[in-house]
Structure formats: structure tokens, C-alpha cells
Amino acid sequence: MDQLVIEPKAKTPFIQFDNKTGIMVMKGMSCSENSLEFFKPLLEWVEKYGKSPHSTTLVDIEFKYFNTSSAKCILDVLEKFANIYNMGNNVVFSWKYECNDEEMLEAGENFSEILGIPFNIKEVETI
Amino acid sequence: MEVGFTDIQKKMQHNSISLTFKGAVTFELIDSIIAIISNRLDQIENNVVIKKKVYGVMLECLQNLCFHVDKTGDEFVKKTYDQQSTLFMIDSDEKEYKITTGNFVMKDKMVELKNWLDEINSLSEPEVKELYNKILRNKSFTDKGTAGLGFVDMARKVGKLNYKINTIDEKYEFFAFNLNIQKAAA
Numbered sequence: 001m002d003q004l005v006i007e008p009k010a011k012t013p014f015i016q017f018d019n020k021t022g023i024m025v026m027k028g029m030s031c032s033e034n035s036l037e038f039f040k041p042l043l044e045w046v047e048k049y050g051k052s053p054h055s056t057t058l059v060d061i062e063f064k065y066f067n068t069s070s071a072k073c074i075l076d077v078l079e080k081f082a083n084i085y086n087m088g089n090n091v092v093f094s095w096k097y098e099c100n101d102e103e104m105l106e107a108g109e110n111f112s113e114i115l116g117i118p119f120n121i122k123e124v125e126t127i
Numbered sequence: 128m129e130v131g132f133t134d135i136q137k138k139m140q141h142n143s144i145s146l147t148f149k150g151a152v153t154f155e156l157i158d159s160i161i162a163i164i165s166n167r168l169d170q171i172e173n174n175v176v177i178k179k180k181v182y183g184v185m186l187e188c189l190q191n192l193c194f195h196v197d198k199t200g201d202e203f204v205k206k207t208y209d210q211q212s213t214l215f216m217i218d219s220d221e222k223e224y225k226i227t228t229g230n231f232v233m234k235d236k237m238v239e240l241k242n243w244l245d246e247i248n249s250l251s252e253p254e255v256k257e258l259y260n261k262i263l264r265n266k267s268f269t270d271k272g273t274a275g276l277g278f279v280d281m282a283r284k285v286g287k288l289n290y291k292i293n294t295i296d297e298k299y300e301f302f303a304f305n306l307n308i309q310k311a312a313a
Contacts, residue, residue: 010158011158031186033154033157033190033193033194036268065179065182065183067183067186067187067190068187068276068277068280069268069276071263071276071280072263072268072276075263075264098175099175100175100176101175101176101179102176103176103179103180103183103284110260110263114260114263114264
């Protein structure tokens with residue numbers, strides 16, 4: 001299984017899912033009109049990863065902004081990681097939001113509540 | 128047409144934003160509009176929360192126009208001298224940002240749209256949040272690949288969704304939609 005790397009573009013985020021280190025990064029903007037197409041390979045990758053996960057998985061989420069269709073897709077990806085966590089694996093969710101960005105703070109709290117899994121939520125200077 | 132010089136001069140006196148577009152909206156065009164407005168917002172709006180609200184609402188409105196505008200038939204085009212026409216406006220004054228859109232919608236679809244907007248407008252703030260989470264949890268997407276969350280998200284961000292419907296003919300209606308985003312108190 002290879003790591004999944006997608007370079008960031010104006011409307012799509014940076015993705016680096018690394019099965020060797022267990023570090024999964026989603027970072028930047030996600031406002032494509034075709035979110036389903038963008039997130040489909042991510043869902044497939046996490047599904048495969050879940051069969052033999054790293055001893056510790058760190059899911060590092062840092063979004064500047066995401067549109068409504070991305071919100072649903074991001075939740076789907078996080079749900080896949082949550083399944084790995086619920087199977088007794090060590091999975092840590094880290095949600096970072098930009099300074100004063102109440103909306104992204106609320107989104108992190110919301111996702112954590114929906115999944116029923118605690119997130120480490122942290123304010124950072126910039127994303 | 129008489130030009131309102133006083134209005135124009137007034138617009139230049141504060142950190143305003145003003146852009147109007149009429150025509151067929153494409154995703155490529157949305158990218159250009161977003162880039163222009165984002166650039167201007169970076170210059171004039173220091174409040175991150177307000178800036179992201181304007182950005183988010185503008186993006187959802189434009190993507191809505193692109194996904195949901197009804198193609199009108201030849202007869203309609205002859206009558207209105209236009210095709211797949213939409214209107215997008217963003218304007219601001221000292222107090223708020225105003226985002227307005229206008230487009231033609233087929234009558235049968237309008238009933239559904241009106242009911243949806245009225246339902247959202249009838250909800251309290253926590254109820255809007257609850258509805259947002261309910262749709263978010265729902266696995267399904269529309270046949271256009273959208274989440275069905277756009278208007279609920281706008282209501283969550285801004286509050287009341289203002290709209291007006293005017294009958295054009297037996298087949299089409301004109302849908303005008305407006306949201307106002309308050310600026311932070313100075």
C-alpha cells in the first residue's frame with residue numbers, strides 16, 4: 001500500500017495519508033463544486049488502511065474553509081478513521097483552526113460530537 | 128439614464144465592495160468572481176469571522192446558481208432576449224454586506240424551493256443547527272452531487288433567508304434571493 005499525496009490547489013486541500021508513519025494530514029481549502037470526486041480516493045484509501053493500521057494513527061485536520069458538500073465528504077473520511085478507533089486502535093484526532101475562526105472551531109466541536117470521539121482542538125496563528 | 132454622482136462619490140468614501148454580474152454562470156466564472164471578491168475582502172475586511180461568512184455565503188450562492196438554474200426554452204429566450212440568465216450582486220455599506228442573486232426557476236420546482244426556505248426560516252437558531260447536523264449525518268447526496276446543505280448553512284451563518292418570487296409566465300418564475308451580513312461594530 002502506497003501513501004496518498006495530493007498537492008493543494010485553489011479549491012482542494014493538501015492531502016498526505018502515510019501508512020508508514022500513521023500520520024494523516026488534510027489541510028487548506030476545500031470548496032470544489034465536485035467534492036465527491038475529490039474525496040472518493042481518500043475514502044477508498046482509508047478503508048484499505050483500516051485493515052492493517054499503524055500502531056498509532058494521527059489524523060491532523062487543518063481547514064481554512066470548506067463548503068457544504070465538502071463538509072459531508074470530510075465527515076465521511078473522519079467516520080472511516082473513527083471506525084478504526086472504535087475497533088480498539090489508537091487513533092488521535094487533531095483539529096486545528098485559524099486564529100479567531102469561530103466557525104471552524106464550531107465545525108471541529110460538531111464533528112467530534114457527531115462521531116462521539118474526542119478531538120484535540122487547537123487554535124493556530126495561520127493555516 | 129441619469130447617473131447618481133452623489134451615490135458614486137459616496138461609494139468611494141468608505142471601504143466598500145461592489146460587483147454585479149448578469150449572464151450565464153459557469154464554474155470557471157465562479158472562480159474568477161471569487162478571486163476578485165476575495166482579493167477585495169482581504170483589503171477592506173479585518174474581521175476573519177465576517178470575511179469567511181461573506182466568502183462562504185457568496186460561494187454557496189454562486190454554486191447554487193450554477194447547479195440549479197433551469198435552462199429555458201427557445202420561446203422564453205425570444206421573449207426575454209436572454210439565455211440561462213442569472214444575476215449576482217455583492218454590495219456593502221458602512222453597516223453590512225449585501226449578497227443578492229436572481230434566476231428563473233420552473234414553477235413546479237419553485238413550490239419545493241419555497242417550502243424549503245419557509246421551513247428553514249421558521250426554525251430557531253438551535254433548530255437550524257440541529258437540521259444542519261441531521262443533513263450532515265445523512266449519507267445521501269443530490270443527483271447533482273450537492274449535499275442539500277447550502278440554504279441551511281447560509282441560515283446558520285446569517286439568519287433569515289430573504290427571497291421574493293415573481294411570476295413570469297405559465298411556466299417560469301423569477302426567484303430573487305438576498306442575504307445581509309452585518310459588519311462588526313466599530
